Amino acid sequence: MSKSKKKWLMPLTLLLSASMLLSACGGNKEExxxxxxxxxxxxxxxxxxxxxxxxxxxxxxxxxxNKYTAEKIGVTVDMKMIDFGDYNQKMQVMAASGEPMDILxxxxxxxxxxxxxxxxxxxxxxxxIETHGQGIKDAIDPAFLEGSKVDGHxxxxxxxxxxxxxxxxxxxxxxxxxxxxxxSNVKSMESLEPLLKxxxxxxxxxxxxxxSKDFGPLLxxxxxxxxxxxxxxxxxxxDLKVVNFLEMPETMETLKxxxxxxxxxxxxxxxxxxxxxxxxxTSGNWFADRAATQPxxxxxxxxxxxxxxxxxxxxxxxxxxxxxxxxxQAISANSKYPExxxxxxNLLNTDVYLRNLVDSGIEGVHYKKLSENVMENLPxxxxxxxxxxxxxxxxxxxxxxxxxxxxxxxxxxxxxxxKPAPLLGFNFDPxxxxxxxxxxxxxxxxxxxxxxTGTVNPxxxxxxxxxxxxxxxxxxxxAEAQSQIDAWKASK
Amino acid sequence: xxxxxxxxxNLMTNKAMLFMVLPGTLWFLLxxxxxxxxxxxxxxxxxxxxxxxxxxxxxxxWVGLQNFKFLFSTxxxxxxxxxxxxxxxxxxxxxxxxxxxxxxVLSEIVNKKLAKVYxxxxxxxxxxxxxxxxxxxxxxxxxxxGMLNQILGWFGMEPVxxxxxxxxxxxxxxxxxxxxxxxxxxxVYLAAIMGIDKSLYEAAMIDxxxxxxxxxxxxLPMLKPLMTILTLLxxxxxxxxxxxxxxxxxxxxxxxxxxxxxxDTYVYRxxxxxxxxxxxxxxxxxxxxxxxxxxxxxNYIVRKYDxxxxxx
Numbered sequence: 046m047s048k049s050k051k052k053w054l055m056p057l058t059l060l061l062s063a064s065m066l067l068s069a070c071g072g073n074k075e076e077x078x079x080x081x082x083x084x085x086x087x088x089x090x091x092x093x094x095x096x097x098x099x100x101x102x103x104x105x106x107x108x109x110x111n112k113y114t115a116e117k118i119g120v121t122v123d124m125k126m127i128d129f130g131d132y133n134q135k136m137q138v139m140a141a142s143g144e145p146m147d148i149l150x151x152x153x154x155x156x157x158x159x160x161x162x163x164x165x166x167x168x169x170x171x172x173x174i175e176t177h178g179q180g181i182k183d184a185i186d187p188a189f190l191e192g193s194k195v196d197g198h199x200x201x202x203x204x205x206x207x208x209x210x211x212x213x214x215x216x217x218x219x220x221x222x223x224x225x226x227x228x229s230n231v232k233s234m235e236s237l238e239p240l241l242k243x244x245x246x247x248x249x250x251x252x253x254x255x256x257s258k259d260f261g262p263l264l265x266x267x268x269x270x271x272x273x274x275x276x277x278x279x280x281x282x283x284d285l286k287v288v289n290f291l292e293m294p295e296t297m298e299t300l301k302x303x304x305x306x307x308x309x310x311x312x313x314x315x316x317x318x319x320x321x322x323x324x325x326x327t328s329g330n331w332f333a334d335r336a337a338t339q340p341x342x343x344x345x346x347x348x349x350x351x352x353x354x355x356x357x358x359x360x361x362x363x364x365x366x367x368x369x370x371x372x373x374q375a376i377s378a379n380s381k382y383p384e385x386x387x388x389x390x391n392l393l394n395t396d397v398y399l400r401n402l403v404d405s406g407i408e409g410v411h412y413k414k415l416s417e418n419v420m421e422n423l424p425x426x427x428x429x430x431x432x433x434x435x436x437x438x439x440x441x442x443x444x445x446x447x448x449x450x451x452x453x454x455x456x457x458x459x460x461x462x463x464k465p466a467p468l469l470g471f472n473f474d475p476x477x478x479x480x481x482x483x484x485x486x487x488x489x490x491x492x493x494x495x496x497x498t499g500t501v502n503p504x505x506x507x508x509x510x511x512x513x514x515x516x517x518x519x520x521x522x523x524a525e526a527q528s529q530i531d532a533w534k535a536s537k
Numbered sequence: 538x539x540x541x542x543x544x545x546x547n548l549m550t551n552k553a554m555l556f557m558v559l560p561g562t563l564w565f566l567l568x569x570x571x572x573x574x575x576x577x578x579x580x581x582x583x584x585x586x587x588x589x590x591x592x593x594x595x596x597x598x599w600v601g602l603q604n605f606k607f608l609f610s611t612x613x614x615x616x617x618x619x620x621x622x623x624x625x626x627x628x629x630x631x632x633x634x635x636x637x638x639x640x641x642v643l644s645e646i647v648n649k650k651l652a653k654v655y656x657x658x659x660x661x662x663x664x665x666x667x668x669x670x671x672x673x674x675x676x677x678x679x680x681x682x683g684m685l686n687q688i689l690g691w692f693g694m695e696p697v698x699x700x701x702x703x704x705x706x707x708x709x710x711x712x713x714x715x716x717x718x719x720x721x722x723x724x725v726y727l728a729a730i731m732g733i734d735k736s737l738y739e740a741a742m743i744d745x746x747x748x749x750x751x752x753x754x755x756x757l758p759m760l761k762p763l764m765t766i767l768t769l770l771x772x773x774x775x776x777x778x779x780x781x782x783x784x785x786x787x788x789x790x791x792x793x794x795x796x797x798x799x800x801d802t803y804v805y806r807x808x809x810x811x812x813x814x815x816x817x818x819x820x821x822x823x824x825x826x827x828x829x830x831x832x833x834x835x836n837y838i839v840r841k842y843d844x845x846x847x848x849x
Contacts, residue, residue: 137812143589160811165585258789270810314680318700318788378587475811476582483607483807483816490806491794500701501792517611 088115089382091122091147091389094136096155096435099126101428106406113399118388122148132156140166140377147380148390150435151201153271153367158193158375159472162200167375168383170199177387178202180395184438186460192369195472201375202390206339206439207456209463210368212263212360213338215346218353220244220251220332228357234262234302237333241311244332253311255322255331258494262299263335263360266290267466269473269526271367273489274514277530279363282467285534287527289519292511300507303499316498326350335359340455344447364463366472372434393437400441404433412443419444471533478525481518488513579604579819597815604819607807613798621799624707625775628714633768635719637760640726641752656727659720667781674713674786701792710797714782725767726760733759765839765846773832776800776824800824 088111103124111121127135136149136156151158151167161167174181174190182190185205193203214231221228224247226240241253266276269287276290290296306312313319325331329352336342338356346354374393376386392399405412405420406429412420420443433442440453449455475482492510495501548555581597582604608614639659646652662670677684678699686696699705733756741751778799787797804820832848840847 133812137814140585141583141590141593141814143585143593157810157812164583165587168587314698315700317792318790378585379589479811479813479816480603480607480610482811483813484611484613486808486810487611487613487798487803487806490789491791491798493791495701495791517613 084119088119088121089385091120091380091382091386092125092145093122094125094127094139094146094149096129096132096150096152097126097432098128098430100430102406102411102425103429105410106402106429109407110399110402113402114389114392117396118385118392120382120385120389122389129155143379145379145381146377147382147386148374149377151373151375152435153370158201158370158373159195159366160475162195162375163474163476165378167200168378168380170201170376170387173376173383173387174199174202177384178391180391184395184441186457188364188460189369192364192366192469193373194470201373202394202437203369204372204374204434204437204439205394206372206434208369208460209362209364211338211358211362211463212335213342213356214333214359215336215354215356216333217329217331218347218355219329220248221355228355231357232359234299234306238306241306241333242309245310248332251330251332252313252325253332254306255325255334256312256316256498257319257322258317258498259320260316260335261497262303264290264295264299267363267365267468269468270475272493273485274519275523275526277467279466285467285530287523287530289511289514289523291507291514297503297507300496300499300503303497304502305499307499312499317494317500340459341448341452344445348445348447362459362463363466364469365466366469369469374437390437394441395438397441400436400438401443403436404431404442405429414443415446419446419448421446468530471530473526473529475522478518478522481521484517485514485519485522488517576818576822578815579822581815583814600815604813604815605823607816608800608804608820608823613803616795617798617800617803620796621778621801622775624710624714624778624799625771627711628718629768629771629775631711631715632718632722632771633764635715636722637726637757637764639719639723640730641756643723643727644730644756645748656720656724660724661720662717663721665717667779667785670713670717670781671785671788674709675788678709700788700790703793703796706787706793706796710782710786713786714779717782722767726763729760729763730756762846765843766848769832769835769839769848772835773828775831776827778802780805 103126107122107124110124114120114122132150132155139146140156140161150156151161153159170178181202185203186208188208189203189205190199192208193199193201214228214237216226216228220226224243226243228240231237231240237254244251244253261272265279267279268290269275269277274289274291275287277285277287303312307316322331322334327350329350336346336356338358343355346356374390376383376390380386393403394400401420405422406426408414410423411426411429412422414420433439440456444450444452488510492506492513496503496506496510575594577594578597580599580601581594582600583593583597586592586596643652643656646655665673675683678686680686680696680698680700683699685699689696697705699709737755737759738751741755746754778801780801783797783799784802784805787793790797800820804817808817836848
């Protein structure tokens, strides 16, 4: 390129960028819509982001929902589904860039509720619940609203569902029957071993203990952040002393046992890099695994896998922060119609017709009713298969034919049986240690899966991991967590 | 005033050319220059505001260089920088040599139909997503069902836990990266070879030069400007690692981090739970600034020795 041609490049670039800048600034002023409106004739439209694999018939069902809600509360909804794996990242970007939305799914495990509440992604709902959400207060277990407060305020409406978390060992019943194995005495990992041994010796094609890289053995801790080393002992209700649980003797013992299982071939050699055990579940080539349970969970599992699955508890039912915040609907901070959004959430959590329409689709198309509160899926339901737990009050949904009549009573009993974990109600604010957290997270990612799946020898790797965690600043995070917990304890 | 008049006169004389670069210019302005204002986030603790993106930026608190700290706070800083730069360095050198060699071989194949088949075959991996390439690699390297372990079995050797043996991975990653990118780059060079004046080769043949002498004296010198430009551009990206290669292909295996952790994966792993936009922006800015400096320096060096081939 010759000299003379280069000369005009500069002014041209400047000119163009200046005009871009001006137009970018100019177009930003939006009309601020009034908050009134929203009648049956002229309903307001709420944008609603929910989690789950996008379904073919969402538009059809949405039209049906809108007919009902426009009439009832002067609202229509535009449902946008984002798949489980994408939800967290997509919502983070959309919230950060101020994408218009009114209602959105949030939880302890996808689009983190506490952190995003603190960052200002959600509207504070204390007053709105009083003025537009009275039905919610009556319909759901008060422990949910109480347990999901962040710094004393509610930022989302939790779904009424199982409150505690309990882990269970699940078994492929066909194999249990074939070898006449008894699971009534199984609870700890040790008690599982003889069963795994039988399977390993007789069924070379079956994975005795199906686990993926997310597996974590049950240890007696309440974690400050899930899958991070900072924790307090479950029975330490008074002192609430924060420790690095990887340094505790129980951890070493359990991980040694995992390593033994791994060496004995009870665990897949690829466990540390396997992201899901779904294909084992589909093929039925597994014997045991561990999963979170709820009343009558065996029915759900057997139905979804197409072969019988039975389970026995692996631990106690504890109420953790993350189990309380397992599924919630928040109102976005930039919502133009917060009152209307709350009206809708109120209806979703109290109205049987709306809740089941959202959940199971249109009666006669996606399902048929067998009696007042029992329904059966029709073939079309494959085009509208929604995650029930993620869409508000679960206890309003119709029962399946296999479900016992007292299903929801059992849920309530289960909820009452749960023991509150020591840190229930405490939410860690990581903003002062975000540098250290990023570094610790990297160390954790490096060691977690190999250690927890038993792939490596803990006697060699656990000290290595602890040393690296220390170097990454874990002690500073523990100190910060301890001081926040002490302040929280004092305020109680 | 004269300068402006001159400017518009130039604009008129070159309007056809300018019109041709217009789409590219717009693209760069929209997607490269406009977002640059966002680098401001690197110096802020980003918090959402209900009035949209700009208000969020304005209302967020200034935190100085706080967001950059996590990149340098641990020993990992050394490992990730070393891995990123060394891998990219190897990729650039080997990629250049192999691409040019392949392009020359392809151009020398007499049967043009066959040459097209080879070319397409080598081009294909470029279009595969890293997730798929990751599964290809897995079918070779899986512990119990992988092809490599079966071959080892034939020779009576013990199977290897490929996904927890760090020492093999620098080779695997280099091979896979080259397999995926060389086909594409060689097509670029092939196009340049096709553009070389045929009379040069005819003249050389009349003078009795053999194939090797022709390549050395005509093809390579004619390719030199392109080679320099592409290499300079690649150097600008030396601080950016290919995320898919280093995350998907080793299946995010923790035991391999010492040889697979690069700046991009480190940032992803550090921030995926907290989602601090300020910190990820800081990392991006750091990579860009280093890349910018490297391009300027290497361009300066090129200009010093060979003014013709420098970028600017």
